[in-house]
Amino acid sequence: MARYPANFTVAYPEKLSRGWLLLKVFFGWAYVGIPHGVILACFSVAVSVITFIAFWIILFTGKYPKGLYDFIVGYMRWNNRVNAYLYFLRDEYPPFTTEE
Numbered sequence: 001m002a003r004y005p006a007n008f009t010v011a012y013p014e015k016l017s018r019g020w021l022l023l024k025v026f027f028g029w030a031y032v033g034i035p036h037g038v039i040l041a042c043f044s045v046a047v048s049v050i051t052f053i054a055f056w057i058i059l060f061t062g063k064y065p066k067g068l069y070d071f072i073v074g075y076m077r078w079n080n081r082v083n084a085y086l087y088f089l090r091d092e093y094p095p096f097t098t099e100e
Helices: 018-061 066-086
Strands: none
Touching: 018 066
8 A cells, every 4th residue: 555645534433521621612623723823824824934945946947845845744644723712623632743
């Protein structure tokens, strides 16, 4: 099987916390949206700039620079973890990291 740079797999949770669900519904924007949202918003500006730079590098060299590629993939991983939490797919609070 081919290995992809970003795999989106969420294990089916057998049981989720009902109390935690209520807290996420009413206060999720505050304790997830504010810290992760602010950081990811700044991160997305950097990703936009890097994507623009990478476009020109790829156009002239035909290669995607590894560092720029890893930066964008890390942003996508982090963003997907936060979205999985906000869409009630996971109970675990998403970490502040771009690593797998």
